[in-house]
Amino acid sequence: MTLLNRNVDYAARALVFMARANKPTVSVAQMEGEVGVSRPFLRKTLQRLHKAGILQAVKGKGGGFALARNPENIRLSDLVSVLQGPLKLNDCVFRKQLCRHHDACLLRHKVSGIETRLLAELDSVTIKDLI
Amino acid sequence: MTLLNRNVDYAARALVFMARANKPTVSVAQMEGEVGVSRPFLRKTLQRLHKAGILQAVKGKGGGFALARNPENIRLSDLVSVLQGPLKLNDCVFRKQLCRHHDACLLRHKVSGIETRLLAELDSVTIKDLI
DNA sequence: ACAGAATGATACTGATAGGGTATCATTAAA
DNA sequence: TTTAATGATACCCTATCAGTATCATTCTGT
Numbered sequence: 001m002t003l004l005n006r007n008v009d010y011a012a013r014a015l016v017f018m019a020r021a022n023k024p025t026v027s028v029a030q031m032e033g034e035v036g037v038s039r040p041f042l043r044k045t046l047q048r049l050h051k052a053g054i055l056q057a058v059k060g061k062g063g064g065f066a067l068a069r070n071p072e073n074i075r076l077s078d079l080v081s082v083l084q085g086p087l088k089l090n091d092c093v094f095r096k097q098l099c100r101h102h103d104a105c106l107l108r109h110k111v112s113g114i115e116t117r118l119l120a121e122l123d124s125v126t127i128k129d130l131i
Numbered sequence: 132m133t134l135l136n137r138n139v140d141y142a143a144r145a146l147v148f149m150a151r152a153n154k155p156t157v158s159v160a161q162m163e164g165e166v167g168v169s170r171p172f173l174r175k176t177l178q179r180l181h182k183a184g185i186l187q188a189v190k191g192k193g194g195g196f197a198l199a200r201n202p203e204n205i206r207l208s209d210l211v212s213v214l215q216g217p218l219k220l221n222d223c224v225f226r227k228q229l230c231r232h233h234d235a236c237l238l239r240h241k242v243s244g245i246e247t248r249l250l251a252e253l254d255s256v257t258i259k260d261l262i
Numbered sequence: 263a264c265a266g267a268a269t270g271a272t273a274c275t276g277a278t279a280g281g282g283t284a285t286c287a288t289t290a291a292a
Numbered sequence: 293t294t295t296a297a298t299g300a301t302a303c304c305c306t307a308t309c310a311g312t313a314t315c316a317t318t319c320t321g322t
Contacts, residue, residue, distance in 0.1 A: 001218055003245070003246065005309070005310090012238050013238070016238075027267085029268085040313075043269075043270095047271085057270085058269080059269045059317070061321070062268075062321090063268045063269065063318085085132070087134070114249070117248075121248065130241070131237075133280090156297095159297085160296085169282075171282075171283060174299095181299090190288070190289045190297060193290075193296075194290070195297070
């Protein structure tokens, strides 16, 4: 089981880099080396974050990406939900056809609790915490 | 991201069934309906738990599976580690070639903390809790 | 106007894991 | 000896992960 996939990992590093950079925008070429991933791949990841409103993007020469919010307002949970999709803890909860004992299921109840606390953890870590 | 895959889900239900059954062994055929999964698939899952020492198995007519330990000594984390493999939280930690900032990496530090607490949660839930 | 540098959008590929089926061998009870 | 059970494997299909390639668009500087 992987909690954070590579996209989230790379994205977190790139966002920390941007937060530290103290420039209007940072291009992917500038981040490439530090983040440790190929330019096209990082580009695609950051584009998704742009679409999701987490990053600003400036096209054209001298352009690049920048954080759309303050670092303390960008959470690990934001990156996860954009780049990995929603947490679907056990399949019973996720399937359209719920299992027979859905309401009474103790497993579901326990796992829901774990889910809630895990999400709270991912929520509590911000880019600022990683600078 | 899926916290518990279907194998773990099915296994948990089957183990609860066995714990409730109060019989020396329970065959897959007897569990099939309640667990809601095909017989061959459930069989394979329980065989893995047998290999891992979590279940006892009795071959031959009248045979089946039984818990190898008391329900309060079988933890959700046991099922996860057998059926999903170890938690590999972020890839940086997992790769043999560690990233350059491995020791200083705040992300890694934060994520390790989350991992520890998540494992503790999975550890705290036993089959007895689900009966 | 034009060249170059940057993102936007999309399509494609290969590897891996999840989910599931099928089959034959082995064991034990009736 | 038949039948009911697990043991062990070998497959298969699909989705997701990780990554590459390509063309379109936009902006800046000369």
